[in-house]
Amino acid sequence: MLLKDKVVLITGGSRGIGAAVAVEMARQGADVAINSHSGGSAAAEVIAAVEAQGRRCISVEGDVALPETAAAFVEAAVEAFGKVDVFVSNAGICPFHAFLDMPAETLKRTMEVNLHGAYFMTQAAANQMVKQGNGGAIVAISSISALVGGEFQTHYTPTKAGVHSLMQSCAIALGKHGIRCNSVLPGTILTDINKDDLADPKKREYMEGRIPLGRLGQPEDIGGAVAFLASDMAAYVTGAALLVDGGAFVNLQ
Numbered sequence: 286m287l288l289k290d291k292v293v294l295i296t297g298g299s300r301g302i303g304a305a306v307a308v309e310m311a312r313q314g315a316d317v318a319i320n321s322h323s324g325g326s327a328a329a330e331v332i333a334a335v336e337a338q339g340r341r342c343i344s345v346e347g348d349v350a351l352p353e354t355a356a357a358f359v360e361a362a363v364e365a366f367g368k369v370d371v372f373v374s375n376a377g378i379c380p381f382h383a384f385l386d387m388p389a390e391t392l393k394r395t396m397e398v399n400l401h402g403a404y405f406m407t408q409a410a411a412n413q414m415v416k417q418g419n420g421g422a423i424v425a426i427s428s429i430s431a432l433v434g435g436e437f438q439t440h441y442t443p444t445k446a447g448v449h450s451l452m453q454s455c456a457i458a459l460g461k462h463g464i465r466c467n468s469v470l471p472g473t474i475l476t477d478i479n480k481d482d483l484a485d486p487k488k489r490e491y492m493e494g495r496i497p498l499g500r501l502g503q504p505e506d507i508g509g510a511v512a513f514l515a516s517d518m519a520a521y522v523t524g525a526a527l528l529v530d531g532g533a534f535v536n537l538q
């Protein structure tokens with residue numbers, strides 16, 4: 286087990302990648318606190334899945350775009366489990382839209398959830414880790430989209446580049462406290478975020494055809510990378526980016 290008796294906090298942990306990461310963290314021996322915007326039955330299912338691994342789990346609702354959500358999440362986790370060892374910044378949205386008529390509100394909301402949310406949460410988790418004095422690990426879910434563009438993602442891809450940039454600067458700011466900060470860059474992973482986009486069979490076939498490993502990703506494909514970066518196996522890794530995309534990025538021709 287890579288994370289025996291560690292306490293892991295994950296934003297956007299009720300569905301998709303965050304939910305799969307929560308279960309993998311528990312499989313690696315950690316207790317888990319998940320944040321989500323609306324909680325509900327999805328969050329309840331994650332709690333049950335974590336408990337099935339013999340670990341504890343709490344769910345805390347809150348919009349990551351609001352700074353007060355971050356303090357409340359960390360406080361609830363410390364109250365339940367006594368500490369924060371690992372923080373995973375995962376919550377995000379991607380409302381696909383063309384560039385030329387992008388509504389200002391869609392741009393603003395995407396920036397606020399994906400980038401400001403990651404900032405507030407990382408700051409709150411880091412403050413708790415510094416207070417504890419034992420170091421820690423922070424992993425942000427960035428994206429292959431930090432490296433390449435998307436016609437209908439002009440508001441989204443800058444947030445994913447920003448999230449990785451945040452980890453790079455935090456690696457410097459927090460290194461002296463023994464806190465490591467890294468990014469995972471998933472390729473296209475089948476979740477609710479892209480269900481509508483990939484409902485077009487031509488688009489889906491095109492995306493699959495670009496992947497040397499021959500398939501789109503599943504949320505479970507991301508858990509191992511996060512567990513590695515969160516664990517002591519990565520004790521000398523900070524400021525790094527780990528691409529988990531089935532080879533899509535390198536496949537020019």
Ligand SMILES: NC(=O)C1=CN([C@@H]2O[C@H](COP(=O)(O)OP(=O)(O)OC[C@H]3O[C@@H](n4cnc5c(N)ncnc54)[C@H](OP(=O)(O)O)[C@@H]3O)[C@@H](O)[C@H]2O)C=CC1
Nearest residue numbers: 297299300301302321322323348349377428473474476478
């Ligand atoms: N799927 C993919 O192909 C890729 C995804 N990513 C990134 O992975 C992350 C997770 O995406 P994915 O699992 O696909 O998405 P999903 O839509 O499946 O899940 C999103 C999760 O984020 C939560 N969330 C959304 N908005 C907020 C908010 N304002 N405050 C708190 N929680 C929120 C949701 O909670 P609720 O249900 O309550 O709204 C849900 O738990 C995102 O950052 C995304 O950019 C990166 C690369 C590829």
Ligand SMILES: C[C@H](O)[C@@H]1OC(=O)[C@H](O)[C@@H]1O
Nearest residue numbers: 379428430472473478479
């Ligand atoms: C939502 C998209 O399908 C997904 O999000 C990312 O960050 C990936 O690059 C994909 O474009």
